[in-house]
Amino acid sequence: MKSSRSEFINVRGNRTHIRHWGREGAPKIFMVHGWMDVSASFQFVVDALQGDWHVIAPDWRGFGLTERPRVDTYWFVDYLGDLDAILRHYQPDSPVNLLGHSMGGNVVGLYAGARPERIRRLINLEGFGMKTTTPDQAPGRYAKWMDELLEPQEMRGYADLAEVAKRLQKTNPRLSDARATFLAGHWAGQNDKGEWEILGDPAHKRINPLLYHVEEVMACWRAITAPVLWVEAEHTNMWLWMGPKEEARVEIDRRLGHLANVTAKMMDNAGHMLHHDQPEQLAAMLEEFLA
Template sequence: MTPSRSEFLTVRGLRTHVRHWGRDGAPKLFMLHGWMDVGASFQFVVDHLEGDWHVIAPDWRGFGLTERSGADTYWFPDYLADLEALLLHYQPEGQVDLVGHSMGGNIAGIYAGVRPARIRRFVNLEGFGLKSAVPEDAPGRYATWLDQLQAPPEMRGYPTLQAVAARLQKTNPRLTDERAAFLAGHWSARNAAGEWEILGDPVHKRASPLPYHADDIMACWRRITAPVLWVEAADTNMWLWLGGREAGRLEVDRRMTNLADVTAKMLPDAGHMLHHDQPAMLAALLDDFLGRGR
């Protein structure tokens, strides 16, 4: 495996973990993980990159080794502010290359529209977004949030790292034993009870009281001036969050029309965690689209 190194810095008051691969001084490539994932999750893709890159992959607040917020709710705009702080720290001037998976793709897509002059290339890995909320959903959404505040959320404990790896393979049967073992070691840590617990703040499991307005996100996407590489997995389950496969396909295609300069690719034999399932194919797409380290 390509060796990596860890760094901790304070980002907007939280001790934040950042994983690095590659040569200092090489062109920087920022990789942003999804919900309940960690920056180390990009290891398999990095292993196949042929370009000369300095890959920088933070753990978002409340995930991995980054400090938890201590609040009872995580607010999505904080991720945008965290991303800007990280970019200002590592590349205060010039344009940046962003790769975002799932939630990370959502964050990067909004940011690319809010700060279009800062983005050279943007790669969206299944960062489709969610089904758009309607006003009638509001009472139930607020009630769910209030109800969930009454009981502290918990993460399940696992007796061994092997049990964590088995849980990952249950979710994604494409994971080899080797990859599952690697991910388990970065995805979990021993808790006070001696069990292995997922490195994600259980508060993330709570429903958000804020609606997801797709039209607001599309307004940001329409302001993106950078070329966009849009990568989907042939066997994704993301349709579950978009109203089903048929309606979801139509909505994803509609959302893509808001990107002025987009190249769409489909990875075969891959699920939503496509960076685990087809890392070599994905790395080749990244090298070609981003310019193999320019």
């Protein structure tokens, strides 16, 4: 494995963990992780990169080793503000190579539309967005959010890291023992009881009271000027949040039509965590696209 180094910087008032791989001064790739994930998740892709790169990956607020702000709800726009601050810190004067997975893919898609001049190349890994909502869902959504505020959110405790690794493999059966063991050590930490729990603020589990406004997202996608590499997994489970496969496929293809310059790829023998399942294949795609 290629060694990584950690750095902590102040991002909008929060002590934020940034993971680095590679040589200072080499071309940079910024990689941002998904929901209930951490920056170390990109280790296997970094290991497979053949070129001379400096990879920079933050832990989002409330995940991994980054500080947990004192909030009961996380607002999606804060990820945009945090990303903007991180990019200005490390590469203020030139467009960046930016990759996002899942939730991170949704963040980078919005950011690239809001700040098109800041993006050299954009890579979206399974960042489809959410199912389309309608205004009549708002009363029920607000009610559910208020109900959830009345109940404390908690993370399950595991006896040891071996149990954490098994939990990762339950979600992703393609994960080898070695990779699951590595990820468990970064994905979880010991709590006051001596149990191991996921390094994610339980508040992330609360429903977002704001509806997903897909046409606002598409307006951002239309504003992207950089080339986009869009990567889906053959065995994705996106249907869990996007709806029935036949209907969701039509909607996803419609959304892709809003990207002016997109290269769409399907990754064989991979699920939603495709950077764990096929890191060598993904690394080859990235380096070809970024060349």
